[in-house]
Amino acid sequence: MTVAGVEPRNNAAERAIRHAVIWRRTSFGSQTQAGSNFVQRMLTVVTTLKFQRRNVLEFMAQAVSAKHQGKPSPTLLPQIPLASTVVKNAA
Numbered sequence: 001m002t003v004a005g006v007e008p009r010n011n012a013a014e015r016a017i018r019h020a021v022i023w024r025r026t027s028f029g030s031q032t033q034a035g036s037n038f039v040q041r042m043l044t045v046v047t048t049l050k051f052q053r054r055n056v057l058e059f060m061a062q063a064v065s066a067k068h069q070g071k072p073s074p075t076l077l078p079q080i081p082l083a084s085t086v087v088k089n090a091a
Helices: 011-027 033-051 056-069
Strands: none
Touching (some): 011 033
C-alpha cells in the first residue's frame, strides 16, 4: 500500500482462478483422482492460453492431432517472435 503504482491486492491472480472457482462450485467437483487431474490440467491449459491470447480450440485440435499422429504435443510456453530472439553484434 505504500509503493506508488502497485495494487494493494492481487486482482490479476484472483481473475485468473475465477473460472476454476466457479466451475468447482457449480459442478460438485469430480468423483475420482483421474477426473480431478483432468480438470486441473484443462483449467491450466485454458487459463494459460487465454492469458497469452491464444485460441484454446485451435490448441486442443493441434494436441489431439499430434497425439493421433505420434508427434510431440504443442507447447504452452509463450510464442516469442523470432525477430526478438536475434542478438545483434556490436560494431
